[in-house]
Amino acid sequence: MTMAVKHMNYKTMGKISEIVSSTMDMADICHHIVAQLTQILRLKGAAIMVLNRKTGELELASSAGLSQKYLSKGPISASKSIAATLTDGPVAIYNVQDDPRLQYPEEAMAEGIASILSLPLVLRGRPLGVLRVYTTEPWEFTMEDITFMQAIADIITLAIENLRITHAYKTSISVLKELRDRKQFGTPAM
Numbered sequence: 001m002t003m004a005v006k007h008m009n010y011k012t013m014g015k016i017s018e019i020v021s022s023t024m025d026m027a028d029i030c031h032h033i034v035a036q037l038t039q040i041l042r043l044k045g046a047a048i049m050v051l052n053r054k055t056g057e058l059e060l061a062s063s064a065g066l067s068q069k070y071l072s073k074g075p076i077s078a079s080k081s082i083a084a085t086l087t088d089g090p091v092a093i094y095n096v097q098d099d100p101r102l103q104y105p106e107e108a109m110a111e112g113i114a115s116i117l118s119l120p121l122v123l124r125g126r127p128l129g130v131l132r133v134y135t136t137e138p139w140e141f142t143m144e145d146i147t148f149m150q151a152i153a154d155i156i157t158l159a160i161e162n163l164r165i166t167h168a169y170k171t172s173i174s175v176l177k178e179l180r181d182r183k184q185f186g187t188p189a190m
Helices: 001-024 026-040 084-087 105-111 143-184
Strands: 044-053 059-066 091-093 117-124 127-135
Touching: 001 026, 001 143, 026 044, 026 059, 026 117, 026 143, 084 091, 084 117, 084 127, 105 143, 117 143
Parallel strands: none
Antiparallel strands: 044 059, 044 127, 091 117, 117 127
């Protein structure tokens, strides 16, 4: 790895950490992360998708660099669209034209996507979703590329979990305050 590439990785990691620590809004975090990844790493695009456990689909949280036509191509099945990501870890697809793991290969080609790296967002063995990065030129992802991008995916996972915990904490405080106020003013509890 050259010093320029190492610098790019450090710069990217710094920007992602800054985004995560600067806001408590999940939509903002996701939007800024995919935008920064696309810009700094000169990608075609990037997307964060969360797993809907009821439907078994990956739902778009945020994307950058991808057209609305591509994003609305149809439901993304967690069991059909690069499914091994959620069970086995990162999946690198060198050529979208001839890879059977893609659910929508024709739409990917029409979008100008050549290669995809799909990374799991997993917390304590429980899949939460995926981070996907897309390139316009075929990219033979190295182990170093995959390790770096998995670190970014892990930061996203921790941010999601942190926001969920914070939301649950705030909700608990509100409920406790409401119960305290009812007791204080003699209002019967429901």
